[in-house]
Amino acid sequence: MKEVRHLVVVLGDQLDPDSAAFDGFDAHKDVIWMAEVADESTHVWTHKQRIVLFLSAMRHFAAELKDRGWRVDYRALDQKARSESLGDELRKAIEEGQPSKVILVEPGEWRVRDGLEKVCDRSGVEIEIRGDRHFLSSVDDFRNHAEGRKELRMEYFYRELRKKTGVLMDDGKPAGGAWNFDKENRKSFGKEGPQEVPSYRASPPDEITTAVIELVEDRFGDHPGSLDRFLWSVTRAQAKRSLKRFIDEILPRFGDHQDALWTDEPFLFHSLISSSLNLKLLNPREVIEAAEGAYRDGKAPIAAVEGFIRQILGWREYVRGVYWLHMPDYVDRNGLKADQDLPEFFWTGETPLPCLRQTIGQTLEFGYAHHIQRLMVTGLYSLLLGVRPKEVHEWYLAVYVDAVEWVELPNTLGMSQYADGGVMASKPYCASGKYIDRMSNYCKGCPCKPGDATGDRACPFTTLYWDFLLRNEEELSGNHRMGMQLRNLKRLDEERREAIRGRAEQIREDPSCKTLVEQAGLL
Incomplete structure (x- = not known):
């Protein structure tokens, strides 16, 4: 040179x-x-x-x-x-x-x-x-926002950015009369399942991508995942087409069911543009402008548009601020002292539990799972099992195509695993198998019962949920948002507690639950 x-x-x-x-x-x-x-x-x-x-x-x-x-x-x-x-x-x-x-x-x-x-x-x-002007707020902007605050919450930062940028604002007030329409975005599909799910259309690999696929198979052939189908945008032109299709055809249906899950439906009504945003093939401003335009033109409802924009203008900007505010020691935080190994089946998907098998299986196939699958299936299981948060972080960083550490680490270690002591989230995202049963059809084909915490057919999520509360009762006692869950815990007598602890120990010894299910004759 x-x-x-x-x-x-x-x-x-x-x-x-x-x-x-x-x-x-x-x-x-x-x-x-x-x-x-x-x-x-x-x-x-x-x-x-x-x-x-x-x-x-x-x-x-x-x-x-x-x-x-x-x-x-x-x-x-x-x-x-x-x-x-x-x-x-x-x-x-x-x-x-x-x-x-x-x-x-x-x-x-x-x-x-x-x-x-x-x-x-x-x-x-x-x-x-x-400085990276790709973002709507700078690292210094976030430091100024955080200075002097006892606790940080995304919602307050999001509202500041809405006011600063004028996004979804009408005469100084939030469009639609509310800052946040999250409560309208938590519907399940019901027994009938999702209707008219759009098929994902991707550009076939060109000469450059084909050469890279051959290189990766040769050089990194022992790495996880499959390259049988490669769906992701690798140019700005491709990314812009994907954005336009989402805004025109899918965004109107995104809001209601953005938290729902369904068997053999990895993409549902999600945008699939996060990797393009994180590689900078798309600018968040153009994405937000396109989504708001759909609302202003009457082509998409406010709940769908606000929920989508919140992911970009709210969470995406917020987690970047948290990352740079707390690095480099943030990555080693382990507020709940979790000490279990990451289960081996996270690399294979081999488990009789449909929720985990579906989520991990599609992750290995596409390098993708939507936010609820990450937070409330693999993330929830890791949290309840007590996996070391740094190992969970490294798995998420490894397996998802949109993973760049500034956005992945706070979402995984903070929001999902509650390892930062409440910096990212005001409470642990802990739930029993009943949550998955309510939001999906995964439990329909499962050998376990989502409501059972003990016995041969106990749902591992439900067993581990109560065990998680037992293990962390003292640590969480000062969190007012955990009050109802901890009051329910106190109703358990000692015999019930010991039964839960015993079953939880069996699950920790066999986290895929394959042996437990086989021994119970449930396969």
Whole structure:
């Protein structure tokens, strides 16, 4: 590589042509640097679909930059003499080009930012990290919001952003007369099941994606997941088509059943654009504008639109603020002192329990599960079982195509596992099997009974729910939102408590419940 003025680093989740990294870019003096390295796929045992998505999207983006006439130093995994780590590759690029400065937008992962800063420091080159204007609020905005508050809650931050941006606001008041329509978005499908579920249409893999699929099968063939069907957008044009289809055809039906689950329906009425947002193929502003436009034009009801926008303007912005406010020690938090291993069947889906088998099975097939499957199936089971939260986090980071640590870690460790002591959530998201029974048809084909906590047909979720309360009764006693659950717990006599503890111990020894179900003759 010839000598350069500025080496502009573009990471795999920064595929934004309007990125701040390109401000002041001089095509004659500067070089854009992108690198594929094995470590980014192996520091957690990454799903094949996630690897393909990142590498294919990166290669397409690099090709678009080259079409502009910009110089791009792209270091591909299938080229010879490539380093295993991002830091080593950057060090080599600095030695070759001798830039006066390395420029990049703030990474989405503390580990990556720390590593790149250390490389530049050791190489004696200045590093300039620019704010990410992809988001509607900055890291500093969130710090200012958090300063002096005893506790943080997404709803208050969301309302501030609504007022600041004018999104879904009418004359200073929330559109539709309420800030939040969450209560209208919790309907189950009932016995009849979901009606007229849209089929997911994806662009067939082109030459670049096909080559990446072959590379991943060869280089990462022992990694989890399947590549039999690859559905994800790898270019901005594809992502924009997916967004338009969701707004035009699916958004009106999103709201009512956004929390519902159903057998063999992995996508239902969800947008499937989170990976495009997190890779920066889509800008949240254009997504929010399209959704609000559907409401203003009378094409989608307020409950559906507000619920969808809340996921982006509310949760997405909020979790990023929490992440950077509390890293790097946040990742090691374990407020409930959970100490169990992540169950092996999370990597295979081999369990007689339909809810877990369905959720994990589709995760392995597509690298996707919607938010309730993540929070109230795999997340709930991990919480109740008492799995070490860092292991749960690493699994979520590994298996979902939309997982970037800034958004995944607070949602998993904080909201799902309550390991941060209440920073993300005001109470643990703990529930018995009755919740899954109410929101899905999973229990219909299950050998266990959702209402039973003990006995051969006890639902593992229900057993572990009561065991979770028993184990954490003292820790949760000061949480007023847990008052009703803890009062119900106090009604259990000692004999009942011991029966629950005994059954819970059996489940911890056999977390897939395969042996327990077989021994009971229920298969």
